[in-house]
Amino acid sequence: xxxxxxxxxxxxxxxxxxxxxxxxxxxxxxxxxxxxxxxxxxxxxxxxxxxxxxxxxxxxxxxxxxxxxxxxxxxxxxxxxxxxxxxxxxxxxxxx
Numbered sequence: 273x274x275x276x277x278x279x280x281x282x283x284x285x286x287x288x289x290x291x292x293x294x295x296x297x298x299x300x301x302x303x304x305x306x307x308x309x310x311x312x313x314x315x316x317x318x319x320x321x322x323x324x325x326x327x328x329x330x331x332x333x334x335x336x337x338x339x340x341x342x343x344x345x346x347x348x349x350x351x352x353x354x355x356x357x358x359x360x361x362x363x364x365x366x367x368x
Contacts, residue, residue: 275359276341280324281349286311288345290335298333306333323356 275330285338288311295307298313309341313336315327326332340346342359350357 275316277357278322279288279350280318280320280356281353281355282339282346283324283326284312284314284320284335285349285352286364290339290345294335298335300331300333302331304328304331326358334354 286292291308291311294308296308298306300307313326313328315329315332316324318324326336346359347357350359
């Protein structure tokens, strides 16, 4: 199972360097906009660590597409929520 489907920590953490360097409005690949307010993406629905859903997943912004699943920032976000850190660093773009 995709570890991102039960996580979502990167969608709601304001201290991730990738997020803090971005504007508060991100564009999806089809031109829609999602807002990032206090680090929380408006497209995120669910509960961190239980069930995470992205309402614009198929057209999610480039930042989300390139987020390194299992990378340093992923583990940082998971740590902030007390989630397990045994996510494999697949070295790929966020394919969740």
